[in-house]
Amino acid sequence: MPAELIKVTVNGQELQVEKGARLIDVCRENGHSIPSFCYYADLALQASCRMCLVRIEKMPKLQTSCTITCTDGMVVTTQSEEIEKAQRGMVEFLLANHPLDCPVCDRGGECELQEMVFDWGNLEERFTERKNYAPEKFLSPIVANDSQRCILCKRCTRVCDEWMGEDAIEAGGRGAHTVIGTYGGWLNCSQCGNCIEVCPTGTLLDATYRHQTRPWELNRTTSTCSFCSDGCQFSVGSRRGEVMRVVARDRYVNGHNGEFLCIKGRFAHPFVNHEERLRTPLVRYKKGGRLVPATWEEAVRFASEKLKEVIDASGGNSVGVVGSPRLTNESNWALLKFAREVLGTDKYTATEAFSLVPFFENLSAPLATHRDIRHAKTILLIGGEPEELQPLTGRAIRQAVRNGGAKLVIVNSAPIRLKQQAAQFIHVRPGTEDAAVLALASPGDADAAARKLGVESDEIARASQLISETAGDCVVLFGGELSAEAQTVLARLPSAFGEKEGRRFLLHPLPLFNNSVGVHDLGFMSGAYNPLEILDAAGADVRALYVAGGFLPAHLEGREEALGKLDLLIVQELFLTETAAAADVVFPAASFAEVDGTFTNNGGLVQRVRQSISPVHQSKPDWAITSQLAAALGRDLGFQMSSSNIFLEIARNVPAYEGLRYPLLKDESQPVQVRHALNAGGDGASLVGNLRDAVAALEASGEKIDQTPPVGHELFKLGVLTSKVPQFHLLAAGNPEPESVLISPLYQITVDPALRRASAAGD
Amino acid sequence: MSSQFTPNNPLPQEAKVPQEIAVFSPEVEAEMDRHLAKYPVKRSAILPLMFIVQRERGGYLDPPGVAYLADRLGVRITDIWEVATFYSMINTEPVGKYHLQVCKTLSCKIMGAGRVTAKCTERLGIKPGQTTEDGMFSLSEVECLGSCGTAPMMQIGFDYYENLTDEKVDEIINKCQGGELSNGVR
Amino acid sequence: MFIGAIGCEPLQLRRVLLDNSASLEVYRANGGYEALQKVLNGMSPDDVIGEVKKSALRGRGGAGFPTGMKWGFVPKDSPKPKYVVCNADESEPGTFKDRYLMERDPHMLIEGMLIAAYALGARTNYVYTRGEYRYLIEIMDVALAEARAAGLLGEKILGTDFNCEIYTHTGAGAYICGEETALLNSLEGLRGHPRMKPPFPAVAGLYGCPTVVNNVETLTAVPDIIKMGGEAYQKLGTEKSGGTKVWSVSGHVNRPGVYELPMGYDDMEKFILEDCQGILGGKQLKAVIPGGSSVYIMPAADIVGKDVRMDYEGLVAAGSSVGSGGFIVMDETVDIFESTKNLTEFYKHESCGWCTPCREGTDWLVKVFKRIESGEGRPDDAQLLLDIVDNIEGKSFCPLGDAASWPIQSAIKKFPEDFRRKVLNGNGHVKDGLPTA
Ligand SMILES: Cc1cc2nc3c(=O)[nH]c(=O)nc-3n(C[C@H](O)[C@H](O)[C@H](O)COP(=O)(O)O)c2cc1C
Ligand code: SF4
């Protein structure tokens, strides 16, 4: 339905605008600039900075354009002496107690307050009184705070509440003593740092980046996060081969690939230039000997010779190849090609936490992007903990409910925090999530399923009805709790509900890694073995392994001996992980920041990873290492040292990627979704039957978890990469406030040093 | 990468956020229940409950008191903080047993509020904003208390003392020191 | 302290001097709850609103908005619950009338609220009283319990099917919570920041439901309006300012107190010199702030011999306004620079901090005042004060910013000498940025 158009006149220009449009947006979209600080699209209105004043005919006072809804015939002036005087007055007020310490402020050069003053110029400083003083401090291991610089626009408190649902940072005090902060002065939250991102001044700052560089010295590269399957895009700031910081791609774009980042995306990048990164190839010349540094030439020669020996002795099919859901599609493709064409082995897999193959094989509806989730009408979340494991998905769900009025149904064994937003929370016994899928797909089994789940059967019926009644998008999300049988049925859930006018089903898996969907798409998860099986076969029909990245701790648990049984283990890695330490040859691989390529996220968006620094030390992109190894074995993988060629090859061979090329992925604001085949044919009834049997066999004695798991219970767990960031150790230890960092090294400029002493003495 | 945080730094195990939660007698709980019953939304009772907790916890919202409130009202600790620090009658720091609050706004000012404050300072040896060492008295200057027609005045706890003169202030302080006067906290 | 009516029969103050005036017994013996009975005996909600409209009653909280019109804004067909909230936050410097109305005659407020609730379809109602007035909350609680026991509150009031509850609520020290939307935030357990308008409380107020916020004195006028009829009530005052008004008189007069005057009382000079028995110690009148701290200050010259009528129109004509009726009298010893500084400190202390101009502006103003006082005044300081105030006035989120501006604007305009003297005592030579009186 086209919106009704009304007439609004801005500075003499007649405009046709949609009824209900916000005046500030209308003015800006039509080239009439309006200054503002507190206004931020899609956040609750604040109208406190009073910068956006305009004159509207027939209204007595200047009006804040951020709060005005256009009405027909409205006549607006955005520029006049009166307005400029008022706006300059506001900036003068904001600068009154502002320390004007731009030379030592990390935000200098990208500070909205500074820009405003710069744009206007000619600002007379009439405030000659003592400025109010407050010391710099840390609010958490990664959020630094200089409250003197605060202009109280409260973007931070609003994102914390509206996006994250955490309400961790708030305004306290009153009047001129209002401060942004927390009880006890210490932030206990998921440390996403979005408050830092939206802060227009240098009040909230990235503590890991403080005083390290000036923003204009940074090279900025748009790339994709390498931590979770949401695949947020961001801007990597680097200087002379070092990644200095990560910020949102565009802090004003609200939505996927916009401003949002979680703690890992924003703060966990220091692993890139970490001193423990592997510097050179390493070779263990004799079993039982030590790994010693070697040249590339030497290491590749050694690896290829040993590999040849194994192939000669036991055949190519005795060599296993292990890819990684953390690597680019390009690197995984190179490995897969190596496995299939150089070795001719079917013993390949990737170090994925759980396989989505049954899901993708039975997919009957498209994947939901985060934008789809944000605008969905009904959301069903079975298992999973998106706020901890896929934070952008968590936020999209929350906003769908809070801003879009979506109905959220959660099936979980614990009252996860998203429960606050849920229309219905179905609290099930741990490990029985499969039964919920069965009950939804087959109402006849609902009673039996409910008994397994430990819920009333009408709870399932209510959820079912909510889904049936959806007008608009219904998104079904699921976590790693589901078995293969349940994934199969879930992927076909849309057909169980049947067609309904105006309702569309979308599916959204919640795998754990940045390229989990990519490894599935390429077929890496469809080899003869899964990661556990391949380890179990070590020393038996698997004589050698070629591993990119490392096995997960969960894989190696109870299989510590497996790697030792191999005749040959070749590993390419960033660090000397458990897997690498057991290897005969270790190749130093380049991290996401050092390579070009693509990741495919859980919404099926294929997104660019761009090189922002040259590979550190002697490391190389994984695909280049694989090519080199292939070359040593006398095979040319044919990539001509260019990742774009590999991507072209993927596009030719993987149907979902057909027709894609890097240039088509250039515009980050228009992300491209791969076209997964929809395969809902076949015998649905027998699949439900399989699930029924699986559910019948389920052990259903687990206790439901009554406590809401604390913020950070998954997010702050130390992994190989996050353990390289000191701050994560504090967070993992429960975020205690270290006495020693309360007062950071002071670089504050105060008009009157006496003031600082007075206040230190408890003024 | 420079960082003040390294894994090798010994971590103090205590965070300032309260772990301990205050407990109250059944009578006090019932008093709170009466307030909570007035509103369709629990959070509405935040101010009445703060007054009670403050009274029971020795005059201010100590960390266990704050934790109690958050728990009782089903809100976050920081929600308690943001509200507590907005209202001038909610104390987030300890105050003396007798809290002398002298009105300093215009009507009282022109009728001699300055003398009242001076007298208190002279008697107690503390300036506005301070508390005596024995924790008996705190002195504050506050804004208009709605006693302008009976100025100058001060409030002790919730009790009003109006039309003050030097003699009256003397007498009041004597009585406080002798424990003969209620501290007006209810 | 005096309490009583001058120039008219006491209406609001009819019972205040009786023994035990706060009791239900005394209230009923003196005409109490007759209006409620009359309403429940057959007036429709619209009838009630009609009478209030006819009465020309204007809100006594400070803004003077016509009460009947405000009640008329409440949507009748809204399925949401509705609320009447009594604004007993009384924190405007110089104002203490609500305190005595509640202390001496709490049932009058209860009856007024019940009638308002009946007219507006509200079933749950709150009296938001400033936290410092704890003893008044206790008095109200006793009166409410009495009323409940007597079937005047709760279910089936006076045997009809009208059900209604009133609860007391406490503030905790914040002037801004007298502003009606800040009051609602505070009542919801939030920080007392004002809310954006629109939506107005009549449409979306407490818990997002239609809500009317009225001052104590406004609500206590309602029983009499119903009893005598809106027209008769209006005739007690003037055409546009109906009824009587209760003034709080403080400062340098011989008889401060709570005075009920008919609207249009003639004139202010007589009121000060005769009714309030003249200036303390036989000194000269210097200035009056007639409507609580937030209105323009009036120099004696604008009062003496000027026949200033004491009602909304009369005070505007005389260069000020009724505001909350907090009548502060200052004698010749008062330095208007100092009195203005005192009030500016009040506004700085009470600014909620939400919006830039009020938060930063009042802080700056106080700093300038303090600097001048310490002898560091500069010639252009008065102009600086005026400029700062100009950047606050009309640009703040709520009227507190304006309220902080007006005392300064009027003081510098009307008492330039007091400012000039301060600046001169500072560094000496002054190029004079000040207007001459
Ligand atoms: C800063 C500020 C403070 C106010 N304080 C009070 C107050 O203490 N008591 C009051 O009744 N109204 C006060 N008001 C006026 C209220 O906003 C509102 O107009 C009044 O409660 C409406 O009731 P009425 O129509 O009966 O006057 C204040 C307004 C502002 C802007
Ligand atoms: S004018 Fe602004 S800062 Fe002042 S009280 Fe109103 S909203 Fe708060």
Ligand code: FES
């Ligand atoms: S000025 Fe002191 S009570 Fe009002």
